[in-house]
Amino acid sequence: MRIYFRELKANFKSLLIYCGIVVFFVVVGFSKFSGYAENPEILQVLDAMPAAMLDSFNMNAFNLTTVVGFFGVMYAFMGLILGIAAVMWGSDIISKEERDKTVEFALTLPVKRSTLITAKTAAAFTNCLILALVTWGMNWVVAGNYNPDQEYYRFLTQGMTVLVLLQFIFLSIGVFLGSVMKQHKRAGSVAISILLGTYFLSVIAGLKEEWDFLKYLTPFKYFDPSLILHESRIEPVYLWISLGIIIVSLAGAYITYSRRDLYI
Amino acid sequence: MNIFFHEFKSYLKSAGIWSVAIFLIILIYFSAFNTIAVEAEDITRLMSSFPEELLIAFGMNNMNFGTLLGFFGAVFLFCQICLAIQASNYGFSMLSIEERELTADFLLPKPISRGKILTAKLLAAFLALTVTNLSVWVSSFFVINLVRDGRDYDTNALVMVLGTVVIFQLFFLAVGMVISLLMKRVRSVIPLSMALAFGMYILNIFGNMLGENTFEVISPFTQFDPNYIINNGSYNYPLAMISVSVILIAIPASYLLYQKRNVASAV
Amino acid sequence: MSIIEVNNLTKYYGKARGIIDVSFNVDEGEIFGFIGPNGAGKSTTIRLFLSLIYPTSGEAKIFGKDCIKYGPEIRQDIGYLPSEVFYYEGMKVLDLLKYSASFYKKDCTKRLYELSDLMELDLKRRIDDLSYGNKKKVGIVQGLLHSPKLIILDEPTAGLDPLMQQNFFNLIREENQRGATVFFSSHILGEVQRLCSRVAIIKEGKIINIQNIKSLQHDNYKKIRLEADHLDEKAFSFDGISNLQRENGVLSFFYKGDINKVTKIISGMQLSDVIIEEPSLEEIFIHYYE
Numbered sequence A: 001m002r003i004y005f006r007e008l009k010a011n012f013k014s015l016l017i018y019c020g021i022v023v024f025f026v027v028v029g030f031s032k033f034s035g036y037a038e039n040p041e042i043l044q045v046l047d048a049m050p051a052a053m054l055d056s057f058n059m060n061a062f063n064l065t066t067v068v069g070f071f072g073v074m075y076a077f078m079g080l081i082l083g084i085a086a087v088m089w090g091s092d093i094i095s096k097e098e099r100d101k102t103v104e105f106a107l108t109l110p111v112k113r114s115t116l117i118t119a120k121t122a123a124a125f126t127n128c129l130i131l132a133l134v135t136w137g138m139n140w141v142v143a144g145n146y147n148p149d150q151e152y153y154r155f156l157t158q159g160m161t162v163l164v165l166l167q168f169i170f171l172s173i174g175v176f177l178g179s180v181m182k183q184h185k186r187a188g189s190v191a192i193s194i195l196l197g198t199y200f201l202s203v204i205a206g207l208k209e210e211w212d213f214l215k216y217l218t219p220f221k222y223f224d225p226s227l228i229l230h231e232s233r234i235e236p237v238y239l240w241i242s243l244g245i246i247i248v249s250l251a252g253a254y255i256t257y258s259r260r261d262l263y264i
Numbered sequence B: 001m002n003i004f005f006h007e008f009k010s011y012l013k014s015a016g017i018w019s020v021a022i023f024l025i026i027l028i029y030f031s032a033f034n035t036i037a038v039e040a041e042d043i044t045r046l047m048s049s050f051p052e053e054l055l056i057a058f059g060m061n062n063m064n065f066g067t068l069l070g071f072f073g074a075v076f077l078f079c080q081i082c083l084a085i086q087a088s089n090y091g092f093s094m095l096s097i098e099e100r101e102l103t104a105d106f107l108l109p110k111p112i113s114r115g116k117i118l119t120a121k122l123l124a125a126f127l128a129l130t131v132t133n134l135s136v137w138v139s140s141f142f143v144i145n146l147v148r149d150g151r152d153y154d155t156n157a158l159v160m161v162l163g164t165v166v167i168f169q170l171f172f173l174a175v176g177m178v179i180s181l182l183m184k185r186v187r188s189v190i191p192l193s194m195a196l197a198f199g200m201y202i203l204n205i206f207g208n209m210l211g212e213n214t215f216e217v218i219s220p221f222t223q224f225d226p227n228y229i230i231n232n233g234s235y236n237y238p239l240a241m242i243s244v245s246v247i248l249i250a251i252p253a254s255y256l257l258y259q260k261r262n263v264a265s266a267v
Numbered sequence C: 001m002s003i004i005e006v007n008n009l010t011k012y013y014g015k016a017r018g019i020i021d022v023s024f025n026v027d028e029g030e031i032f033g034f035i036g037p038n039g040a041g042k043s044t045t046i047r048l049f050l051s052l053i054y055p056t057s058g059e060a061k062i063f064g065k066d067c068i069k070y071g072p073e074i075r076q077d078i079g080y081l082p083s084e085v086f087y088y089e090g091m092k093v094l095d096l097l098k099y100s101a102s103f104y105k106k107d108c109t110k111r112l113y114e115l116s117d118l119m120e121l122d123l124k125r126r127i128d129d130l131s132y133g134n135k136k137k138v139g140i141v142q143g144l145l146h147s148p149k150l151i152i153l154d155e156p157t158a159g160l161d162p163l164m165q166q167n168f169f170n171l172i173r174e175e176n177q178r179g180a181t182v183f184f185s186s187h188i189l190g191e192v193q194r195l196c197s198r199v200a201i202i203k204e205g206k207i208i209n210i211q212n213i214k215s216l217q218h219d220n221y222k223k224i225r226l227e228a229d230h231l232d233e234k235a236f237s238f239d240g241i242s243n244l245q246r247e248n249g250v251l252s253f254f255y256k257g258d259i260n261k262v263t264k265i266i267s268g269m270q271l272s273d274v275i276i277e278e279p280s281l282e283e284i285f286i287h288y289y290e
Helices: A002-010 A010-032 A040-046 A051-056 A069-101 A113-146 A150-180 A183-206 A209-217 A225-231 A236-260 B001-029 B035-046 B052-057 B068-094 B114-147 B155-182 B191-208 B224-233 B237-260 C040-050 C070-075 C093-101 C109-118 C132-144 C163-177 C191-194 C213-219 C259-267 C282-288
Strands: C002-013 C017-026 C031-035 C057-062 C077-083 C148-153 C181-187 C198-201 C206-211 C222-230 C241-247 C248-257 C269-278
Touching: A002 A010, A002 A113, A002 C191, A010 A069, A010 B191, A040 C148, A069 A113, A069 A183, A069 A225, A069 B191, A113 A150, A113 A236, A150 A225, A183 B001, A183 B191, A183 C070, A225 C093, A236 C070, B001 B114, B001 C241, B068 B114, B068 B155, B068 B191, B068 B224, B114 B155, B155 B191, B155 B224, B155 B237, B224 C191, B224 C269, C002 C040, C002 C181, C017 C057, C017 C181, C017 C198, C017 C206, C017 C241, C031 C191, C040 C057, C040 C148, C040 C181, C057 C132, C057 C198, C077 C269, C093 C132, C093 C269, C109 C132, C109 C163, C132 C163, C148 C241, C163 C191, C181 C206, C181 C282, C198 C213, C198 C269, C222 C259
Parallel strands: C031 C181, C031 C198, C077 C148, C148 C181
Antiparallel strands: C002 C017, C002 C057, C198 C206, C222 C248, C222 C269, C241 C248
C-alpha cells in the first residue's frame, strides 16, 4: 500500500535518531556494567536495601553483577525509551495531516479513512519493530564481550518480545489521541504526559503497600522482568489488560476519526 | 509591552499545569517517606561502604534516605526532569512559533525591532517559568513540613537546593532558544525538547562512566545535583559556572541569530 | 521624494534565485502595480521591504530610509496585507485588531471600528472559526487601521467575493486620495488595470518593464474585429498585423502602426460590425508571461 510506504519513508529520520539513542544507551550502559561485573561488594549492598527502594528501580530480583541481572535492571529504562518512541510515533502519524495542513490532500483521496489509519498504524508499528530489533541486536552483540550464558540470550529475546507488546500499547494510545483530539497540536503533549505519568506511577507503585494497585494503571509494571527471567512467562492478567487497551484505543481511533470533522 | 502580555497569556495554562503537576509529584512521592524512613538507618550505615559506581548510577550517591533532605534529593531529581522538559519546550517554541503557525506576516512587519520582540518573549517565558519555580518552593516546604513528624532538617540546605531551579530553567530555556535559531525549520517542538531534557539527564547518569568527568559536566543535572549541595552545604561552583556561561553565551547569540534570521512565511 | 526607492536589489536563497538586480521607484501618491507570473519574485521583493528577509546585495529605501536599518521606524507608517492570512489561535477578531493597533503610536480605535463596519466584520467571533475570505477581511482591517502612508498589498483580493472586492478597491482608492501611496502586487491583471497608474513587470527575478498603464495600452496595438459576409484575409497581410484569426464570419487581428492603413481597407468593405479597441492588460501581458 502506497500510504504505508510513504509513511515509512517520512518517518525514517526519526527512526534513525531513536535507533542512535538506543545504540548510545546500550553501549554506554554496558561500559558502566564493567564496573559491576563480578563485584561481590555490590551484592551485599543490594541485600541490605529495603524492598520498596529496590522495587522502584526494578532491582529486587536481580543480581546486578551478572549480565543477566544488569539487563534486567536496564529493562525499565529501555522500556521507557521504546515507549516514548511508540507514543510519539502513534500520535504524530495521525495528527500530522492536520498539522501540516495536508488534510485536504490526504483525506480526499479515494481511500477510506479507516484504511488510512490502518496503513499509518502499520507503518508506525513497523518502526517500533525495527527499533526493538535494533535494541535486541545491540544488547546481543555488546553483551558478547562479557560471555553471558544461554540464559541471557533467552531472557533478552523474551524480554524484547514483551517490550514490543509494550510499544504496541503506547502506540495504540498515541494513535487514539491523534485521532480523537480536535486540538491536534496538543496530541503530542498529552501523549507524552500520559507516558511520563505512567512512568512516575511505576516508580512509586512499589514504595508503599497500599499503592500496589497502581500496578494495574501503568503499562510499565505489566511485565515483570524477573518473572520473564526465572519462569519465562508474564502474568496472563496483564496480557488481557494490554489487549484490552490496544483494542479499545484502536477501535476508538477508527470510530472517531471516521466521523470527525477535519478542518485546517 | 503588548507582546509581553500577549505571550505571557499564552503560557498561563501550561505553566499552571506544570506547577500543579510538580506539586502532586512532590506530595505523592513524599507520602511514601515514612515507610522508607523506618528502614533508613540500616541503609545509611551500609551505604557508606558502597562502591561509588552503583550509587552514582541510580543517583543515590551521597544520599541519605532516612533523612528528609536525603529523600528530597530523589524527589527533586524527578522534579528537575519535569522542569527541564518545561523550560526546553518554552525555549524551542518561543522563537519558532511564528514560523510554525505562519503568523510571521503578522508580527514581523510591525514597527518593532527583532531585539524588542525577543526581549518581550524571553521575559514572558521567564515569568511563566518563575511561576512554576514558585510552585516548587511552596510545594517543597509545604510537603516536607507536612511529613516531617517532628524531625529536623537543615533549612539552609533546602533553600540552597531550591535556589538552583532558576539557573536550571534558564539553561534549558536559553539552549532551546539558540538551537531553534540554528535550525532551518522547526516542525515539531516536543521531540526536540524531550531530546534535550532527557539527553542531559542520561548524560548525568552515564556520563561519568565514560572517563574522568568529561561529558557529565555539561549536564545541569550534574551541576546542580541536590545531594551534592545537601551533603556539602555549598554549590559546586566550578560546575555551576558552566551552566552560567552557557546561558550568558546563548542569550546574546540568540539575539544575534534572531536579528539576522530570514524568517519563513506563508507563501 | 520617492516613497520607495529600490536600487539593484538582489536576493538569492542559497543557490536559488529570488530577485536579481531589481531597481525602480515609487512616487508619493501613486498606485503602483507589481505584476508577473508565479515565482517571479513579487513576494520576495515585498518581504525584503518589510525586513522579513535580508538582501544578498543592493538596497531598498522607504520614506528615504534604508529598510533594514530603519525597519521598525518606517514600519510605523506601513500597512501590509499578505496574500495568506494566519493568526494566533484562540483570539477573537476584536482582540487581534486591538493587539495589532497597540503596536502603533497613534490611536487607531476609531478607524478600527470604521473599517470593521465597512468590511462587515463580526468582531466577536473567534478567528479560528472564520472562513478564508473572512480572515482576509480581518487582514484588510488589520493592515489599514493605523492609517498608513504606504500600503503594501500582496494578492489582496484572493478569496473575497465580488462585492467585497468592490468595497476593497473603493477603500484603497479613498486611502490613496487621502494621500497614501499604494504598492500593489498581483497577477489578476484586471485589478491592476483598474487601480494602478504605473506598473512594473517582473519575470524570473528581473524587472522587464516599467511603464505607465495608459501608455502601455496605447503603445501597444489595437484589437480589431470585423464581421462581414465576404471576408478577404489576404487584404490584411501587411506589416503590423498580427494574430490574424478567422472564425465563421468574423475576422480579428491585432494591429500596430498607422491606423489609416487599416481604416482605408475597411472603408472599402461591406461590414456588418466592427470593433476597434485597446487590448486589455491581460492580452498585453500574456506575451510577457510566455
